Amino acid sequence: MLVLLLPMTLFLLLFFLLPAINLLGYSIQTQNAQGIIGAPLTLAHFAKFFTVDLYLRVLWNTLRISFWTCIYTALLAYPVAIAIVSARPTLSRVISLIVIAPLVVSVVVRAYGWQLILMAGPGGALNWLLLSIGVISEPLSLLYTPTAVVIGQVHVNLPMMVLPLAAAIGKIDPNLRDAARTLGAPWWEVFLRVTLPLSMPGLVAGVIIVFSLTAGAFVTPVVLGGPSALMLGNLIEQQIFTVFDWPFGAVISFILIFIVILLNTTLIRFVESRKFRRAQA
Amino acid sequence: MSLNLDRFRQWFLAVFVGGVLIFVMAPLFVTLAMSFSDSYFVAFPPQGLTIRWYQQILTDRYFLSALALSGYLAFGSTICALLIGIPAAMALARGRFPGRTILQGIILSPLIFPELVAGLALMQVLSAAGMVDARLNLLIGYTLVAAPYVVRAVTTSLLLVDANLEDAARTLGANRFVTFWKVTLPQIAPGVAAGAVFAFMISFDNLPMALWLADSRYSPVPLMLMRQLNSVFDPSIPAMSTVIIILALSGALVVERLVGMRRAASLQP
Numbered sequence: 032m033l034v035l036l037l038p039m040t041l042f043l044l045l046f047f048l049l050p051a052i053n054l055l056g057y058s059i060q061t062q063n064a065q066g067i068i069g070a071p072l073t074l075a076h077f078a079k080f081f082t083v084d085l086y087l088r089v090l091w092n093t094l095r096i097s098f099w100t101c102i103y104t105a106l107l108a109y110p111v112a113i114a115i116v117s118a119r120p121t122l123s124r125v126i127s128l129i130v131i132a133p134l135v136v137s138v139v140v141r142a143y144g145w146q147l148i149l150m151a152g153p154g155g156a157l158n159w160l161l162l163s164i165g166v167i168s169e170p171l172s173l174l175y176t177p178t179a180v181v182i183g184q185v186h187v188n189l190p191m192m193v194l195p196l197a198a199a200i201g202k203i204d205p206n207l208r209d210a211a212r213t214l215g216a217p218w219w220e221v222f223l224r225v226t227l228p229l230s231m232p233g234l235v236a237g238v239i240i241v242f243s244l245t246a247g248a249f250v251t252p253v254v255l256g257g258p259s260a261l262m263l264g265n266l267i268e269q270q271i272f273t274v275f276d277w278p279f280g281a282v283i284s285f286i287l288i289f290i291v292i293l294l295n296t297t298l299i300r301f302v303e304s305r306k307f308r309r310a311q312a
Numbered sequence: 313m314s315l316n317l318d319r320f321r322q323w324f325l326a327v328f329v330g331g332v333l334i335f336v337m338a339p340l341f342v343t344l345a346m347s348f349s350d351s352y353f354v355a356f357p358p359q360g361l362t363i364r365w366y367q368q369i370l371t372d373r374y375f376l377s378a379l380a381l382s383g384y385l386a387f388g389s390t391i392c393a394l395l396i397g398i399p400a401a402m403a404l405a406r407g408r409f410p411g412r413t414i415l416q417g418i419i420l421s422p423l424i425f426p427e428l429v430a431g432l433a434l435m436q437v438l439s440a441a442g443m444v445d446a447r448l449n450l451l452i453g454y455t456l457v458a459a460p461y462v463v464r465a466v467t468t469s470l471l472l473v474d475a476n477l478e479d480a481a482r483t484l485g486a487n488r489f490v491t492f493w494k495v496t497l498p499q500i501a502p503g504v505a506a507g508a509v510f511a512f513m514i515s516f517d518n519l520p521m522a523l524w525l526a527d528s529r530y531s532p533v534p535l536m537l538m539r540q541l542n543s544v545f546d547p548s549i550p551a552m553s554t555v556i557i558i559l560a561l562s563g564a565l566v567v568e569r570l571v572g573m574r575r576a577a578s579l580q581p
Contacts, residue, residue, distance in 0.1 A: 032407040039400035039419060039459065046456050047422060050433035107332050114329045115574075124572075129333050131573045132564040133340065135510075137517040139534045140553040143541060144339025147346060147354060147550070154355030156342045189336065194577055218321040240424070247426030250519055250534075254541060264428045268523065271432060284429040291426060 055288075057281035068277055076282040086266070090286065093262045096177055096252075097245040100184040101238050104192045107185065108237065112196035113226070127197070134190040142254035145183045149174040149255070175257030183251040188244055192237035199233025200226060235302045243291045263287045340557055347550035354547055365551035375552055378536040385447070385532060386515040389454035393511045396455075397462030398504065402492070404463070405470035406478075416467075423460045427520040430456065435524040446530040453521035458511035465510065468575075469503025470496075506571040513563045517556075 058076055062068045080086045111130055115123050133141065148156040151172040158170040173179050203226065211221045227234075249264040256262070263283055270280035342356070350360030369375045404416050422430060431453055438449050473496065481491040497504070519534040526535050533556065540549055567573050 032403045033409060035399035035403040035407075036415065038396040039463070040415075042396055042455070042459070043419065043422075046434055046437070046452055047425075047430060048418075050437040051425075051430065054429070054433035054436060107335070110325055110328045111332050114325055126329065126333070127574045128564075128568055130336055131577055132561055132568075133336055134573075134577055135513040135517070135564050136340065136560040137519075137534050137537070137553075137556050139517075139519060139537045139541075140343065140556050141339055143537075143549065143553055144343045146541075147342045147356065148339060150355075152355075154353075156338075156356040159356045186336065186339065189332075190577060194574065197574070243424050243426070247428055247520075249428055249523065250538065253538070264426070267428060267432065271524075277436075280432065284426075284432060287426050287429060291424065295424065 054281050055285055057278050058285045060278055062276065062278050066275065066277075076278045079279065080282050080286065086283075089261050089263060089266050092177065092260060093246055093287075094290075096180050096184065096260065096262065097242045099181045100188065100245045101241050103181065103185045104188050104241050105196075105234060105237065107189060108192035108196050111189075111193050112200050112230075112233075115193070115197045116200045127193075130193050131190045133186075138187055138250045139254070141186060142183050142251045145179065145186065146174060146254055149179050149182070174255065175259060177256065177260040179255040180248075180251050180260045180262075183255045184241075184245045184248060187251065188241040191240045191244065195233040195236040195240075196230060197233075199230040199236075203229045232302050235298045239295055239298055242294055246290055247287055343550045343553045343557065346547055347554045349547045349550075352546050354545060354550060358547075365547045366555075369548050369551050369555070372548075374536065378531055378533045379555075381447070381530055382516050382533040385450050385454055386512045388451050389458050389515045390508050390511045392451065392455040393458040393462045394504070394508055397459045397507070398466055400459075401463045401466035401470060402496075405467045406475060419463055420460050422456060423464075427457060428523070431521040431524040434521075438525070446525060446527040449525045450522065450530065450532065453525045454515040454518055457518060457521060458515050461511050461514060462504075462507040465503050465507030466500060469500040473499045502571045506567055506575070509563055509567050509570070510577070513560060516563075517560070 057068055059072050059074060060068050061071055061073055080090075111126065115127050115130075117123075118126065150156070150158070151170060151174055153159060153162060153170050155170070155174070157173070158167075161167045162170065173182075207225050207229070208221055211225050212218075216224065246262075247264055248262060249268065252260050252262040252265050263286065267280050267283045267287070270276045270283065345358050346354050346356070347365055348361050348363065349358030350362040350364075351358070400419060404412065404419070434453055434456070435449075438452070443449055477495055477499075478491050481495045482488075486494065517534050518532070519538065522532045522535040526532060531539070537549070537552060537556075540552070564573060
């Protein structure tokens with residue numbers, strides 16, 4: 032049996048684990064004028080990241096955009112997941128297909144579609160629509176703002192939130208909702224006191240994926256954010272391709288991985304914690 | 313009274329979900345609409361109706377070679393991902409050995425690891441090893457991203473198959489390979505197919521890996537499109553995007569027929 036694991040393990044070791052360790056090792060080494068990386072070991076690159084305003088602003092941008100993306104994705108995903116679980120089979124299948132299918136459409140294409148919609152001036156689709164029905168009299172300029180990045184990321188990540196939520200809500204015993212309703216709870220209270228707490232594992236799974244993917248995003252910040260919404264991924268690309276500063280690129284990579292792993296372990300521990308389990312029971 | 317409230321809830325849900333579906337489809341439809349616009353700049357609403365942008369891109373060697381490269385890479389990395397992923401999934405689903413869950417975690421970890429960082433790390437190692445063939449490097453990078461999806465899809469299918477059937481085949485004298493080929497594989501075929509199509513589509517649209525591993529001669533579709541966004545402003549971009557959308561959605565329909573998109577795309581078994 033173990034022989035079967037050999038090709039995959041070897042492949043990951045060679046092309047994933049060792050390269051990752053090697054790259055992270057760069058973050059505490061020194062790059063000389065010839066571009067050769069080695070001794071002496073130093074924490075100066077980390078110090079640089081945490082003392083320069085620009086880098087801290089990019090970190091803050093990344094966290095802020097990822098946070099709001101999670102909030103809005105969850106707000107949009109809950110009703111959709113409830114509809115998928117409770118609608119008639121055909122309707123449910125149509126809704127899930129429409130929501131999930133864009134997952135396989137190129138992120139570049141989807142970000143570009145949002146560029147067309149959010150474009151400043153009367154030529155943007157949203158401005159055109161709002162101007163022609165008279166909701167606004169001056170065109171909005173949404174493109175190249177953090178808001179535009181959040182919109183694009185919500186669109187890209189929505190399926191990643193709907194899927195685990197629908198799975199979790201589908202497992203809730205419908206009798207619990209009926210009982211709450213029979214006892215006189217209004218629908219929003221049924222949601223807050225039955226559906227929300229019992230679907231928490233799905234929500235947490237969704238938040239982990241959406242936050243991780245958004246924190247490491249590259250395409251949407253470039254296409255929709257512009258210079259005002261630079262994120263960590265864009266900073267890494269600049270450091271490697273423009274500045275050729277490998278140790279500093281490694282530092283930013285390290286911080287990105289750290290954020291993702293910290294979020295993963297904290298949230299998974301939260302779902303598995305006894306206090307949370309008791310609250311659910 | 314309570315009946316009215318229930319009605320209100322139903323209406324609220326229907327309107328909200330309808331709004332979300334419009335939100336989901338809007339960028340795809342706007343792109344589609346713009347691709348037929350008879351103007352030199354992309355601006356809403358589209359002017360006139362023309363298919364000349366399609367005629368232009370379908371004779372554009374740059375676009376066609378990017379499509380061909382992406383197709384080749386997606387096909388190649390799917391095959392590689394299946395070759396290393398199916399055996400690994402067999403071992404993870406059927407094997408009983410210490411450290412199995414940890415190993416499964418490691419094998420699936422590229423799914424949440426920032427792909428941009430994985431690609432950067434890979435580029436460094438490959439260039440240090442003197443590997444300069446961009447196509448081979450892209451193939452390795454894409455396989456790295458696609459393989460965990462195959463492992464996940466196949467492991468999920470294997471857990472639904474009765475392992476006793478395999479034991480019965482072995483007892484009746486079939487060797488491991490025959491057992492896999494004649495008993496296991498036919499039962500997990502939909503899962504394997506879904507994993508394969510998913511791997512193919514993920515590889516077809518891989519930007520984070522391509523960003524690091526491609527060179528000026530070999531640029532896959534998403535990278536080429538991304539570069540075009542900065543230099544081309546006519547509706548040939550929406551036309552290329554529409555071609556990509558149609559290819560992707562056809563793939564999604566295939567997965568839907570095979571096992572259902574919802575199951576194929578779920579991260580949990």
